[in-house]
Amino acid sequence: MNKKMAKCIHENLDSILERWEYRMKDVEEERFFHFMPDELIDKTSREFAELMTSNLQYSEAINPEKLADFTEKVVRFGWSIKFVNKSIENFSDITFEIMEEEGVIDQSNVREYMKTFSKWISPHRNSIIDAYAVEWERTVKLQRIALQELSASLIPVFEKISVMPLVGTIDTERAKLIMENILDGVVKQRAEVVLLDITGVPVVDTMVAHHIIQAADAVRLIGAKCMLVGIRPEIAQTIVALGIELKDFTTTSTLQRGMQEALKLTNRKIVEVEN
Amino acid sequence: MECRSSVDIFTEWDIVAARQLGRNEAKSIGFGTVDQARITTAISELARNIYLYAGKGNIKIERTYDNNQYGITIIASDEGPGIADVRKVMNDGYSTSGGLGAGMPGVRRLMDEFNVQSEQGVGTTITAVKWLR
Amino acid sequence: MNMRIPILKLGDILIVSIQWELDDQNAIQFQEDLLNRLHSKNARGVLIDLTPIDFIDSFIAKVLGDVINMSSLMGAKVVITGIQPAVAITLIELGIRLENVMTALDLENGLDKLQIELEA
Numbered sequence: 001m002n003k004k005m006a007k008c009i010h011e012n013l014d015s016i017l018e019r020w021e022y023r024m025k026d027v028e029e030e031r032f033f034h035f036m037p038d039e040l041i042d043k044t045s046r047e048f049a050e051l052m053t054s055n056l057q058y059s060e061a062i063n064p065e066k067l068a069d070f071t072e073k074v075v076r077f078g079w080s081i082k083f084v085n086k087s088i089e090n091f092s093d094i095t096f097e098i099m100e101e102e103g104v105i106d107q108s109n110v111r112e113y114m115k116t117f118s119k120w121i122s123p124h125r126n127s128i129i130d131a132y133a134v135e136w137e138r139t140v141k142l143q144r145i146a147l148q149e150l151s152a153s154l155i156p157v158f159e160k161i162s163v164m165p166l167v168g169t170i171d172t173e174r175a176k177l178i179m180e181n182i183l184d185g186v187v188k189q190r191a192e193v194v195l196l197d198i199t200g201v202p203v204v205d206t207m208v209a210h211h212i213i214q215a216a217d218a219v220r221l222i223g224a225k226c227m228l229v230g231i232r233p234e235i236a237q238t239i240v241a242l243g244i245e246l247k248d249f250t251t252t253s254t255l256q257r258g259m260q261e262a263l264k265l266t267n268r269k270i271v272e273v274e275n
Numbered sequence: 276m277e278c279r280s281s282v283d284i285f286t287e288w289d290i291v292a293a294r295q296l297g298r299n300e301a302k303s304i305g306f307g308t309v310d311q312a313r314i315t316t317a318i319s320e321l322a323r324n325i326y327l328y329a330g331k332g333n334i335k336i337e338r339t340y341d342n343n344q345y346g347i348t349i350i351a352s353d354e355g356p357g358i359a360d361v362r363k364v365m366n367d368g369y370s371t372s373g374g375l376g377a378g379m380p381g382v383r384r385l386m387d388e389f390n391v392q393s394e395q396g397v398g399t400t401i402t403a404v405k406w407l408r
Numbered sequence: 409m410n411m412r413i414p415i416l417k418l419g420d421i422l423i424v425s426i427q428w429e430l431d432d433q434n435a436i437q438f439q440e441d442l443l444n445r446l447h448s449k450n451a452r453g454v455l456i457d458l459t460p461i462d463f464i465d466s467f468i469a470k471v472l473g474d475v476i477n478m479s480s481l482m483g484a485k486v487v488i489t490g491i492q493p494a495v496a497i498t499l500i501e502l503g504i505r506l507e508n509v510m511t512a513l514d515l516e517n518g519l520d521k522l523q524i525e526l527e528a
Binding site: 315 | 465466494497501502
Binding site for chain 1: 488489490491492493495496497499500501505506509511512513514517518
């Protein structure tokens, strides 16, 4: 029965794929078929079909290397798990239809084929989705590392004054990294004042505030002063509403004003030169 | 777990020995300077607790490998009086020795995993793990 | 193991550079020595440099805090210099904030700050 099925799929592969692509284009939020070049779509679809039919003839599990290859590719293409699931479902539906049309499946053996189908599809679905999940996790991990790499460097602006612009959400992991970068930078740049610019931080909750206070405390211990600048009105509102104490801090609304304060602290000022 | 090494804590100098062992181990595992300081400090706190409250005990340093991650495990054990109220000693500022009361909650913040098992009259075992980032 | 920490005098400032890891005995000894010197030399300022120190636990932090409080009782200002980033981070995570302590990046900055404080 498997052999017959494999033969039928193989002979009708082109029309199966054609219908499959046609249906997949209708899937919601689908981008793959709309943006990828045709030959890439064709190649990927064939690879998918090959993967789907690989255990029919030999009744063994899917070749793990091929599976890993394929999942890595689709994760990179941005296939969602929903889309992958839908792909498998559509492929199995279409195969069934074609086999009915070709007369391989008829009233007499439909029950048998239903069983064969579910035996064929379930392990496929599981292993493909498993592999997909593993690949997805790996990608997320890599992205997190990438995010850490671009976060937070201390920039020496004037002698004794350095600025750290913070952008994006601050979690514990990032906060630790930020703190290390600030302290190392202060020592290297011999900064006496550090301006921590939170203009780009969307939310300041108690946890973020706690991390900022810790960083400022640590900066104080190594012998410099930390100022918090770039406090937007909504941030000021949340800070007060949450009852966060920033008393020991010098805070200003803009980096510009912070810089003036910092210059004052280091006994300097900017003078305009007349020609 | 592998590479066991341990120091018995009897005197104040054993505290120094324990943290030196920990620092070297942390360095060879590949921890950065900040984590080295965290680990060394945690060992110092745990060793001092043994010295102050139990009189004698042992600090074990182990290399840990789990779930694709390397790490260092500190096991501080003693057969001292035990801790009457584990929750209380985990509070900042609680001290029976006149110290800063930062020891136990501090160690928990310095390390990634922290676990206390204590039975009064039997002893205390504290296990703390730091993972290599 | 009982190596005393040298305490140097420069004008009316005492300068201490802690060069090696302190064990508990050394720390206590240092506290006593410093207070005695402070008294006998009638010094007005103390600078403690911690540049070579790569970790401080709560005990040593307490001794340091005590030294600072005791010195100010005796009328001397204290500045701590050269705390390493790793040390600062562990102190903060331990929950030790060392409030009301004057700090400076290095010896030079520390001496400047101390001079300004003493002149004020």
